[in-house]
Amino acid sequence: MLLRVINPNTTASMTAVIAASARAAAGPGVRVEAITAPMGPASIESHYDEALAVPGVLAAVAEGERDGADGYVLACFGDPGLDAARELATGPVIGIAEAAMHAATLVGRGFSVVTTLDRTRGRARDLAARYVAADACRGVHACDIPVLDLENDPSVRMRVVALGRAALEQDGSEVIVLGCAGMADLGAAVSAELGVPVIDGVAAGVALAEALVRIGAPTSKRGEYATPPAKPYVGRLRAFGT
Amino acid sequence: MLLRVINPNTTASMTAVIAASARAAAGPGVRVEAITAPMGPASIESHYDEALAVPGVLAAVAEGERDGADGYVLACFGDPGLDAARELATGPVIGIAEAAMHAATLVGRGFSVVTTLDRTRGRARDLAARYVAADACRGVHACDIPVLDLENDPSVRMRVVALGRAALEQDGSEVIVLGCAGMADLGAAVSAELGVPVIDGVAAGVALAEALVRIGAPTSKRGEYATPPAKPYVGRLRAFGT
Amino acid sequence: MLLRVINPNTTASMTAVIAASARAAAGPGVRVEAITAPMGPASIESHYDEALAVPGVLAAVAEGERDGADGYVLACFGDPGLDAARELATGPVIGIAEAAMHAATLVGRGFSVVTTLDRTRGRARDLAARYVAADACRGVHACDIPVLDLENDPSVRMRVVALGRAALEQDGSEVIVLGCAGMADLGAAVSAELGVPVIDGVAAGVALAEALVRIGAPTSKRGEYATPPAKPYVGRLRAFGT
Amino acid sequence: MLLRVINPNTTASMTAVIAASARAAAGPGVRVEAITAPMGPASIESHYDEALAVPGVLAAVAEGERDGADGYVLACFGDPGLDAARELATGPVIGIAEAAMHAATLVGRGFSVVTTLDRTRGRARDLAARYVAADACRGVHACDIPVLDLENDPSVRMRVVALGRAALEQDGSEVIVLGCAGMADLGAAVSAELGVPVIDGVAAGVALAEALVRIGAPTSKRGEYATPPAKPYVGRLRAFGT
Amino acid sequence: MLLRVINPNTTASMTAVIAASARAAAGPGVRVEAITAPMGPASIESHYDEALAVPGVLAAVAEGERDGADGYVLACFGDPGLDAARELATGPVIGIAEAAMHAATLVGRGFSVVTTLDRTRGRARDLAARYVAADACRGVHACDIPVLDLENDPSVRMRVVALGRAALEQDGSEVIVLGCAGMADLGAAVSAELGVPVIDGVAAGVALAEALVRIGAPTSKRGEYATPPAKPYVGRLRAFGT
Amino acid sequence: MLLRVINPNTTASMTAVIAASARAAAGPGVRVEAITAPMGPASIESHYDEALAVPGVLAAVAEGERDGADGYVLACFGDPGLDAARELATGPVIGIAEAAMHAATLVGRGFSVVTTLDRTRGRARDLAARYVAADACRGVHACDIPVLDLENDPSVRMRVVALGRAALEQDGSEVIVLGCAGMADLGAAVSAELGVPVIDGVAAGVALAEALVRIGAPTSKRGEYATPPAKPYVGRLRAFGT
Missing domain, CATH: 3.40.50.12500 (Rossmann fold)
Structure with a gap:
């Protein structure tokens, strides 16, 4: 089982703290990979920071889908982008x-x-x-x-x-x-x-994501979390469109 | 009084529909400017689209602050970025x-x-x-x-x-x-x-924003909507940092 | 646009304070008339006072309808008679x-x-x-x-x-x-x-009532706020019947 | 024990129906008196009627206090004037x-x-x-x-x-x-x-009012239901002032 | 009218205190019998005690049904076994x-x-x-x-x-x-x-149970409080089965 | 890690169904033991059955504590005895x-x-x-x-x-x-x-209990789930006292 733990801010030393806690919480046979958001704020301390952390989170989830991740943990206490991430993901996505x-x-x-x-x-x-x-x-x-x-x-x-x-x-x-x-x-x-x-x-998120994967409970694709409709995006965010 | 009405998606023809409704709702002496988001999705039909419309909304609000806007209306029914926009704005910000x-x-x-x-x-x-x-x-x-x-x-x-x-x-x-x-x-x-x-x-948003400006009710800068702390941003969103 | 601001108590000096605030909040082209309740308590400081302020409020709204008022503000913080006033009024009625x-x-x-x-x-x-x-x-x-x-x-x-x-x-x-x-x-x-x-x-009430009138949002006459059925009244309140 | 059951509308035949049900629900030793409101609408079918039934209810409660009533039932399903009646009453007041x-x-x-x-x-x-x-x-x-x-x-x-x-x-x-x-x-x-x-x-109201009187639970006079402050009233409602 | 007041704990001196208060609250013609639970804890001070007081409560209600009780009061402030007791009882059951x-x-x-x-x-x-x-x-x-x-x-x-x-x-x-x-x-x-x-x-429970019996309001046997289906029980609780 | 899964009813064939689902949900290194309640109803289909299933659940948890169980799952959808079981247990207790x-x-x-x-x-x-x-x-x-x-x-x-x-x-x-x-x-x-x-x-309960044990989250012994005070019990339930 592969779980991706995404640090929504862009500070790598914080990703290291998160990774340690995440790994300690995983059971035998679970591979945990911690990812630093590829764009956005150095830390998340306002609605502004949180909103602007979401594109990085979504880029990381999209990458996780390409890599076959079985589940995700969003490792910021504001759970930035949780609903949107669930639309992209096949497996469960848990905010901390x-x-x-x-x-x-x-x-x-x-x-x-x-x-x-x-x-x-x-x-x-x-x-x-x-x-x-x-x-x-x-x-x-x-x-x-x-x-x-x-x-x-x-x-x-x-x-x-x-x-x-x-x-x-x-x-x-x-x-x-x-x-x-x-x-x-x-x-x-x-x-x-x-x-x-x-x-x-972080520990709770990893343990719950693992639990959901093990009991065969992926994100429901009926209704609100169905895959988003394809469409063009423009400007700096062009790459997020299709 | 200058009100900026922001279309969070990037489709200019929809901005024109919004502008017409917004202007019809404004009282005498109120200037309404309708803005198309400078980046993001052509339409907003998922959490994914909505999350990725927020950077464009915030860029438009930041520009509005530089231009002296007295209030804002966010013209998408998901009210994308409302809390973050309030952190940036001096005057009121209303979602439709x-x-x-x-x-x-x-x-x-x-x-x-x-x-x-x-x-x-x-x-x-x-x-x-x-x-x-x-x-x-x-x-x-x-x-x-x-x-x-x-x-x-x-x-x-x-x-x-x-x-x-x-x-x-x-x-x-x-x-x-x-x-x-x-x-x-x-x-x-x-x-x-x-x-x-x-x-x-859209009409309701313009009329309420105008009402709040007229009675001297700006966004409260005490607590949750205080100006965000300055900090570095990286990657595609670098320009949003300070 | 004609807005009637009703002071539900019977103290005229308080109506003057209300009128000043109300006028300051109105936009260009809005006429604000402040009315003292024609019957009831000198001030409203209990459920008893509030309940007995309602007949005066309703008399003032009925008069407003005859005079073609476009909207009403009920200027007591208990919003006395709000639901009943909406049954009488064509335009919006707002409690402070x-x-x-x-x-x-x-x-x-x-x-x-x-x-x-x-x-x-x-x-x-x-x-x-x-x-x-x-x-x-x-x-x-x-x-x-x-x-x-x-x-x-x-x-x-x-x-x-x-x-x-x-x-x-x-x-x-x-x-x-x-x-x-x-x-x-x-x-x-x-x-x-x-x-x-x-x-x-008071200021907020005037500004909101004006906003509702401008966007063409009268009191809904479907359901709860439909015009009351006609019927006889007796005793001191005989004049309220039909 | 004396319980007053108040019909808030002014239709005496309806008071008779109420009185029969009320008496059937009272225990031995309880005297039930049914009163028709002395002013107001013939029936209560709107917020307008209900608001204008309240003065009659309050007049009846004030009379009940002079007569030593131990408790009251307000016999209209909108419970008109319940809070105000509690301010006047010493004993319990129950809406149906x-x-x-x-x-x-x-x-x-x-x-x-x-x-x-x-x-x-x-x-x-x-x-x-x-x-x-x-x-x-x-x-x-x-x-x-x-x-x-x-x-x-x-x-x-x-x-x-x-x-x-x-x-x-x-x-x-x-x-x-x-x-x-x-x-x-x-x-x-x-x-x-x-x-x-x-x-x-009506039956439930009488039985509950009797229960409260029997266990010594009057209306609390601490806080919201304290006796209303004395003050002048004007117009048709002058008699309700002090 | 016969009301059974059940002390869910097994301490008889506490039943005596309960009985005195219960009798004082009953109207003329109401017989109040206070019963000590036949099994369980000496007092109820935890979820554990409360859960284990329930079998005694249910035994007492079953006995009450055999004896023709018209209603019940469960005299412990946790209201132990209230829902289950209602399934057994014909008349009303009230927790204190x-x-x-x-x-x-x-x-x-x-x-x-x-x-x-x-x-x-x-x-x-x-x-x-x-x-x-x-x-x-x-x-x-x-x-x-x-x-x-x-x-x-x-x-x-x-x-x-x-x-x-x-x-x-x-x-x-x-x-x-x-x-x-x-x-x-x-x-x-x-x-x-x-x-x-x-x-x-205790007083309130007796007065309310009496009120419900007097107005002819038994426990509804439609839906959740219907008589439980018969079935075998084993072990120490064998006697509760059928 | 030892998890006890308790079937609150007394039907062993149902325990077997539960055990199979429970074991399939457990991760490597987790021992799952399924227990049939030692007393009570053959199935749980009413508040009465549920209340009388609780003594059996509590007996099973007490036994689990003696045997060093790390966590418990209560395998009936009414979650019978959950709060009381938490008072007895050191580790987590989860209802299904x-x-x-x-x-x-x-x-x-x-x-x-x-x-x-x-x-x-x-x-x-x-x-x-x-x-x-x-x-x-x-x-x-x-x-x-x-x-x-x-x-x-x-x-x-x-x-x-x-x-x-x-x-x-x-x-x-x-x-x-x-x-x-x-x-x-x-x-x-x-x-x-x-x-x-x-x-x-059942699967979810096992996976969550395992997750809580792994992240070191036992039942809080501060406040409501502290160990119950010792005291005598009488009658059929004597053995539950101390």
Whole structure:
């Protein structure tokens, strides 16, 4: 089984963090390949960045289809381009916010999200409203660390632990969801300190994608996720047309 | 007052239809400029098309900011790039699905959407869930006409009328919302035949944008729609970075 | 275009405040007439007052129809008699809570309401549940100033600013909605101090009513808002029958 | 225990039907007095009628307070003036739509409402949204019989039975709620024919009001239902002021 | 009329507290019999206890049917076995959480629940979501007293009062619901101290069951609550089969 | 990794069907053991059966904990005893309705459930409301085949296919969820005929449980799923106490 894990931003060092977490979550016989988006922003910290990360994600999925990938994980917590990627893909496509939120609801009654910047909290709430039942997501909390600082700032773990502890208390939640692919290496350590399950979406995404492939559940091609109709594209995006 | 109406697809003849409807809806002293997206798909009929229409929309908004536009209307019923456009804009930005759905709830208890392709119905439902109260959108119906055929097919009006009539009956609704910018020229005729208000989002979008500018309600720059942080972009989208 | 703005309470000095805000919001060629309710309470501060303000509102709308009004604004934040007024009117009828809440969702992700008395907070929440999507209204806050004191108390603006600032912080909101027609003159000043859009429902109501008239969207007469069946009335309300 | 059952319309023959059903539902030691509204419409078939029935309801409640009533039932399925009446009353005030819907959810998973005119269906849905959990009310069906014809038209029972049977099937519901006080005498017969519980709101309202009085649960005077502040009223409604 | 009030736990002294409250709530001519569950846990403080209390509840309902009971009250705030009991019963079956929450919404706009252990708060929220409209239950608060300590601990009343007072303030609620059958004797005293209605579910359950029996509303046998199909059972539960 | 799959009913031949589907879904290195409930009903076709299946489920989970099981799947579509089982278990516990519904939302926008008896449709809807976002479950359809006939009736597959096809059309859904563990062997064949993903909850449950174990996500022991407090039990259920 071949799973492609796509880093929607264009920073290769972050792809490396993602790849490590992804590989650790895969079962025997699963090949995981991590891909950096071929175009777009260095990090995703606004609706603007997220929207402009989508072309890179779609180019990577199109390439994956040519290479015979069995499933995909989109490794940014905004799940950029998820619906469009599903139109292109034959197998399952999982966003890491989606994966983490679903997994969290399977091991506790309510979860809190710990994310990076305050301005992205709305997006996390929107995704929760789409993915899970109404009261599952009890709160979204920002640690105010820019995405690309996650890998260099030695205080990150400590701040995520402190924010997670406060969130459990304040929200009455039972599980922590890490709200950024750049936190993928923190799950086990934070869980050990807080004494609750801490879900990293990259690991959850790989494990769920593998699960869907194994039970023979591809993306439905009936209705909304059917292959897009062919048509001309113009300008810088000409290559995306047919 | 200068309002920019952006056609997110790259078909100029459709921009002309949009421009006519937009100008008819503007009050005295309002200048309406209709812009065709500078890159992307010829029409928007899938999540894939919609996602790839967003860079063109954002380029047009960025240009509008340089030109001093007071507000924007995004003239595709999927409201592509609305959140990201708001981050770029100083004044209000209105999507035509958003405008039409809000307007519809002001003149009746429930509305039905008449749109083009079956596969886009999910997107319309998602937008209704975001924009209006839970029971306002009573149904979304597709007339199965590709977007670019709207302007050439002489049977369009008849089919929209028939579908609208059936929708009013089946949904128990009181207002019809036209679910495609390419239907912008049909509103008055369909309303005359059905005897209920028929809302064209282009007209509604222009009138609402004008209303917001007049009452001094710009896009809030606190929180989610603050200006995006500057950062490098790579590849085909390099020009969107800073 | 003739718009009638109806003050549902019977205090003429408050009608004057409303009229000033209403006229400032109207475009060229729009005549705005502000009317004081011909019967009912001096101010509206309870369900009891609100219910008993409705006959006056309906009398004013009936008069408007005789005078050829193109649209109406009901200038009390409880939107008293909105559904019944729509049954009487040919053109659009907009409540100021409705107008302000719709406008607020077009310029930010979440709004807070700043209103007068604590006991009216439930009504504001009920209206939000009817008008806008579930998470748009993030909080309703009372400044504990009786309605008729708004015009005399020099500390009002300061208290509204302070309450608004606290609401933005506590609710994580991005827009302030003024929850009383008697605050119609405060919008610009409060917005300047808080740095976010502040929506006065009177201005929003006039601008939206004008927008609906311009795009040819009258109240739907199919279904719930059809003209009421004629019938006898008795007692003090005899004049409302036919 | 003294319960006042208020007929919000001004048709005394309908008060007689209501009184019979109300008395049959009261336990030993409960005195039930049925009152015809002292002003307003002959029947309630629109938002306009309903709004203008409220002053009569409030006059009757004020009189009830002077007479020492222990509780009230508002015997029109639109529950006109319920919130305002609670502000005036010391004891519990129950609307018959409220009573019937609550009772229905206690004896089945989902109910259907059988009401009079199509145009009142929206009001019934609004009340269901306020009173009961989201999926309890499975449908609202109109038999297209004007309110005052209910007592004269010998085909009413047959038509209610037929509509109820179709509703059970179509909605997958398990209980029928009668959607008009004028149907109060039909409950037992319709239930016998359909083989499911059929809830008449007048009976349910009396039984629930009695239950609340017996367990010592008056209307809460904390917050929204506190006694309204005193103030002057003018015009025809002068007598409602203080 | 014979009502059976079933204490789902196996502690007879708690049945005595329940019986006293139940009898006080019954009208003239109603015989109330309180039954201790014949098997299961001494108290119910977890999902595990609650699930294992259900066989005892069902045995008691089966016995009640043989004895001709007209209705049932399940006197544990988790309403254990409510759906299954309704399948067995001819008359109405009311859970005390259900009864209390319904009653609370009839006398105020929002209620707070004061319960025993923190871990049972999720169950109370689940029940509120099932029984009442979305914003009726404003908060669930735990006083951290084990169920069986309620009858011995002299500080209970004081702690419930303090918690209730804080809940009214924090939740903006207007009514208190007592979240444990073991608090059935506290209602009047707590209400006197807080000045708001305080609903004891045992009293509310008896009064509502009596109301339903009196208006002729049995459990619907159409659909979900039809008599269960006969079949063999094995092991310790053999006696529950047929 | 050891996963215990518990058949909550007491029919061993159905356990065999479940075991086959479960083993086919497990990855390399995962040992799957299928267990028949040691007490309770031969099949689960009512709330009564379901409630009385729970003691057997809990006995099996307690045994699994003694045997060092890493995770559990509850193989009945009503997910009987899920919350209580989580209190007992260290690792994850997944119900098959839960697993199937989550998996379905990952491969399509809306799913339809095809189940056995009409009377169980309400339970399926309740579970959907708890597990997934509001519009994910588009319909629940019954093929009217008793559970234990599934294995003997040669027409089952044909009827499930026909019902599934109608459901896709009527509900506008994109995925089919099989609503009974006894249908576990039908997934692939039905999917081949309908051309959409068909989710068998047993396979989905095993794959998800394995995924959660692999990413280190046990049941949270903070809050609602903490180990139940020890206490005495009496009667037939004495052995469940401590």
